[in-house]
Amino acid sequence: MKNLITLVILACSILFATTAHTVEALSETDALKKQLDKVQDLQSRHALIKNKADLIYYESITYPEFPLNAFSNEHIRQDFIQGLRFSDKGLIRFNTHIIETLDYEDAYKVLALFGQSFLAEHIVSADNDDKSPPKKPYLSNAEYPLLAQLRAIDNRDDSDVSDLDRMADFRGFYDNILTPSLAEKNCLQRGHHETLAVLQMLYTINFYRNDSDIADYHLACFNDYVSQFPKSKYIPAVATDVYKSLLSSRQLTAAQQLHRQYPEMIVGDLPSIQSQEIKGPSVYRIAADESGLIQQDFTLKTETEVIVIAHPYCQFCQLLIKDIVADEKLSKFFKKHSRWIASENYLDHIDAIAEWNNKYPMARLDIAYLKQDFNQLDEWGTPAIYFLKDGQVLDKLIGWPEQGHQQDLMTYIDKYFPNDQ
Numbered sequence: 001m002k003n004l005i006t007l008v009i010l011a012c013s014i015l016f017a018t019t020a021h022t023v024e025a026l027s028e029t030d031a032l033k034k035q036l037d038k039v040q041d042l043q044s045r046h047a048l049i050k051n052k053a054d055l056i057y058y059e060s061i062t063y064p065e066f067p068l069n070a071f072s073n074e075h076i077r078q079d080f081i082q083g084l085r086f087s088d089k090g091l092i093r094f095n096t097h098i099i100e101t102l103d104y105e106d107a108y109k110v111l112a113l114f115g116q117s118f119l120a121e122h123i124v125s126a127d128n129d130d131k132s133p134p135k136k137p138y139l140s141n142a143e144y145p146l147l148a149q150l151r152a153i154d155n156r157d158d159s160d161v162s163d164l165d166r167m168a169d170f171r172g173f174y175d176n177i178l179t180p181s182l183a184e185k186n187c188l189q190r191g192h193h194e195t196l197a198v199l200q201m202l203y204t205i206n207f208y209r210n211d212s213d214i215a216d217y218h219l220a221c222f223n224d225y226v227s228q229f230p231k232s233k234y235i236p237a238v239a240t241d242v243y244k245s246l247l248s249s250r251q252l253t254a255a256q257q258l259h260r261q262y263p264e265m266i267v268g269d270l271p272s273i274q275s276q277e278i279k280g281p282s283v284y285r286i287a288a289d290e291s292g293l294i295q296q297d298f299t300l301k302t303e304t305e306v307i308v309i310a311h312p313y314c315q316f317c318q319l320l321i322k323d324i325v326a327d328e329k330l331s332k333f334f335k336k337h338s339r340w341i342a343s344e345n346y347l348d349h350i351d352a353i354a355e356w357n358n359k360y361p362m363a364r365l366d367i368a369y370l371k372q373d374f375n376q377l378d379e380w381g382t383p384a385i386y387f388l389k390d391g392q393v394l395d396k397l398i399g400w401p402e403q404g405h406q407q408d409l410m411t412y413i414d415k416y417f418p419n420d421q
Contacts, residue, residue, distance in 0.1 A: 222238055376392065
């Protein structure tokens with residue numbers, strides 16, 4: 001998740017870079033960052049609910065003051081519980097849209113159960129915050145069975161299915177279930193909340209698929225919604241979802257046009273982007289002056305190489321890169337043999353990637369143009385470390401817990417790079 005506190009601290013340090021106290025300011029910033037990291041680690045380590053067994057016990061508590069009972073109804077509470085995912089280090093996934101239905105105090109208490117209270121301010125704005133993002137109502141699974149089917153695909157344990165399989169399942173849901181339903185009853189023929197449910201389904205599918213035809217239907221359904229309910233307070237929030245769909249499917253002109261039409265959307269500014277027709281996998285690389293993005297071919301090498309899927313907002317990627325930096329041998333290895341890719345959904349957040357690249361030159365991140373073009377890479381959960389030769393995956397290492405996977409990583413390095421010792 002995005003750690004806005006860290007980004008703000010770093011931004012402040014840059015502002016003082018031209019003063020005589022540059023070194024002192026940076027050292028104080030680094031020290032404060034380390035303290036914040038320690039606080040967050042302690043919160044996670046001492047969380048009341050760290051795994052499924054804890055969850056089963058505490059979800060049965062019925063008294064109203066218990067944080068898990070802060071949701072407006074039992075349907076939404078159950079949706080939240082069913083969407084929780086844990087690793088051996090604690091909570092790794094939850095539905096932020098449900099947390100957004102709470103006020104800040106309740107959101108803080110709920111996330112504190114899982115050692116994640118520090119995320120509350122990044123999800124729920126204070127009541128007096130005029131810049132809080134627009135919101136949509138949360139539509140529960142019990143109310144909208146079709147939406148429940150889609151969420152069931154989304155909520156399966158990651159260990160049960162690869163990302164490529166999940167993407168195929170989402171496409172299958174769109175082709176075989178949603179499209180026939182829309183043919184029978186389109187967005188102009190549906191009621192207010194029913195249309196919002198369809199829009200939510202289209203957004204969720206396209207988040208994984210990034211298909212231009214699905215994004216086009218998302219935009220068309222949104223326009224139908226606006227024509228029916230022109231005074232709806234949810235228009236800015238739904239427009240934001242459509243903007244993200246257009247952006248992730250690389251319909252940049254349409255996304256910018258929508259932003260001009262609905263300036264009240266709270267989204268990041270797009271950098272200048274140079275795109276071109278490229279067959280096969282490609283990436284956006286941040287320009288040397290960090291002013292924009294340039295699309296480049298990403299040809300898989302014939303010799304053995306390492307490809308890492310990562311992103312600065314991922315706490316496990318932060319653990320990985322810290323372990324690499326701390327080991328001179330690993331730093332040299334990754335600088336020589338690895339290429340790093342971020343998922344395609346971050347074109348309006350390149351500041352964090354630029355910062356990562358400046359700090360970790362051995363792990364320079366590019367942004368995938370479309371992840372479905374990388375057919376060999378079936379897992380996009382971060383971090384994912386792939387060992388390939390001739391474009392074929394030899395082995396992969398998924399995840400990086402607090403204690404690391406150094407032994408497994410060195411085993412793969414010794415096996416596939418025997419002459420690099």
